Amino acid sequence: MQKTQQTQAPKQSSYDVVIIGGAMLGSSVAWFLTDNPDFDGSILVVEKDPSYEFTSTAHTNSCMRQQFSREINVRISQFAADFVKNFQQYMGNDERVPPLHFQSYGYMYLADNDGFVDVLKESLKVQQACGAGTKYMTAEAIKAAYPFYNLEDIIGANHNLIDEGYFDGGTLFDWWKRSAKERGAEYLTNEVVAMTKNDSGGRVESITLKSGEVIACGKVVNASGPRAVLTSRMAGIEIPVEPRKRYTFIFDAEQPLDRDLPLTIDPSGVHMRSEGQYYLAGCPPDVDPAVDYHDFVQDHSIWEEKLWPIIANRIPQFEAIKVINSWAGHYAFNTFDQNAILGPHHEVENFIFVNGFSGHGFQQSPAMGRGTAELITYGEYRELDLSPFNFERIVNNEPFVEKAVI
Template sequence: MSDKRQAPGQGSYDIIIVGGAIMGAATAFFLSDDADFDGRVLVVERDPTYATSSTMLSTSCIRQQFSTALNVEISQFGADFIKNLRTHMGGDDRVPELSIRSFGYMYLAGDAAFADDLRASAAVQQAAGAATRIMTPEEIAAAYPFYNVDDILLGSINTVDEGYFDSVAVFEWCRRLSRERGVEYIENEVVAMTLNAAQSKVESVTLASGEVIACGKVLNASGPRAARTAGMAGITLPVEPRKRFSWIFSAERPLDRDLPLTIDPSGLHVRENGGGTYQAGGHFGEDPAVEPDDFDMDFSLWENHVWPLLAHRIPQFEAIRVTSEWAGQYAMNTLDHNAILGAHDRVENFHFLNGFSGHGLQQAPAMGRGTAEFLVHGAYRSIDLSPFDYARITEGRPLVEKAII
């Protein structure tokens, strides 16, 4: 965070959103789009460059290949929102017309247990209308001859509304239109919260610049910092920052067709990036929680893990060169790898939008819309997102999502 902190324009807001990246921005947009809501909204963002946010450091892709039907439905709305962004934003001619570069996700199974999981998940996805199909090794080799499939039992792929999209454009237009409609964004940081005597409501938040701001409701949209934000209200939240590494590389001999976002049995993933370049990512070995400002790169991973794995799966990638590399973070829900939404059971005006475990960017349109509905109307009016309610955390009742990358 820079030394430049902005004071809010008011001393009280109906809704204060802690975190202005994609989740906070999507919620702010849908709040501004709700004709029944005319309250004041403040978005507090500690770093408006978003340089180390999960939003900016993601793979910018969307998929429908999840193990739960609700997550499939959420991504289907996400795809519709992307492809019809201008319509969803009121037909504003300034809003770009976007598309999805649907090269698909290719999950590769190297053992019988994961093959069974892919078959079961494909049935869930197909029942929800997704175009997922299971491929034998022979079918994979015929369609994508660059893969080594000697140790592969089957693959799962969907090339309809799965692949790359311009996530920065979606993010920027959510922010821009919500601001034009009256949502206030400031560069600052929430450092404390004051509860009422009964400990049942957040009465105010304190900013790093010293202002104490009264609030009607607080939304925790602070990504990998979510547990710290919840802790200010005396709430325990099982969300941890987990480091993920990415590499952009060029190939001496580029592939002759699009490379699906391939999830290798090793845990490595790699996708088409365009112009003879590709993006790989993942983590290797143990996966400890880290500090939310830890973005140190492990430069040994490329030589020791990534390059050998790439060359094994795609022999044409034996001659490649890294052009950039970085570390980002997942906001990992350690209970079940799924989102945490809704209001707290004790601190009734503290709301969650947390724990997306690596699939938040693509889910932001549906989650932002649903959260705005819940904040304004007290219920979900489009997709029923109540299975993600915080209550399952206190009850120890996981809603497990197996398709985590």
């Protein structure tokens, strides 16, 4: 059950930027704005639950990869890797800021048919052109490097051991939030319940808080995660984002592997990886509808009927395993093309999207936060051209096709 939070009153009646949602993406935008010397405006971050207990941020598996089929997605993850590896420098060499743990055991995309091998090899060209360390491996090469796999049905795989794997996204989030606050961003425990547009309908003039205050705003940033459409509807905007449940299980093995388990994407859609001394596995359900915003009930039949049999088949050593923890979280699932929706609305010009990441949010948060801050400050993207993610592609029915979606 959702907790009722005591609302706070804002310090001002007007802000240059109002960010709705203070989790990973909202805090990324706030931090990059405060880090930009050319931005000198005021920032209000409105978050209904400062515990973040029911956010996608709280349920993330916190991994990153460069194995995408589109160049811009590769570049986005490469910036994330650089940011994580050089976190202290990016945070201004603040001696309080710790280094971030980054475990590069890589992703292993297994292919059991020639069609998917062709997809992997086409994606490999894109990744290698960007300087990624991805390599195609035959079944024999996989067996030599990772003898624990059962590869009877596998033809080959793409694998990359450079800047792919688990990173400490929780610490990254905590320090973005803390640093943004110290630099003047105001975080408010409250809820936006309405928006008022100007007479032409081309701008949001103000937001109304649950506590009753009406706040004038220069720009509104929708960083509401799976609830993005509830926020956009206040401005009369529909977006194709809905909550979809994703299931994660942590398990112990009676016979642990003698080396790291790459984040393995089985042809079935099940994925698994090392998790410290344990292992992590997850998957979408076979029937994958939108769910209620409050539905975080775990479905243990998914473990018994789907995950465990597939895991034990792929790695026979995992026949004897025991679940020690599990949870269900929500993807902010973009039903249009499963990629981010970014940038301004084509008609409500000061309404900015940071939505629909469909499971890519943590690894894409540094580049998306930086790009959104550039857009707000300069009116354009500068470091990376993120315009392929603009909302107008939805209006024009032009999906951004990314073949490597988990």
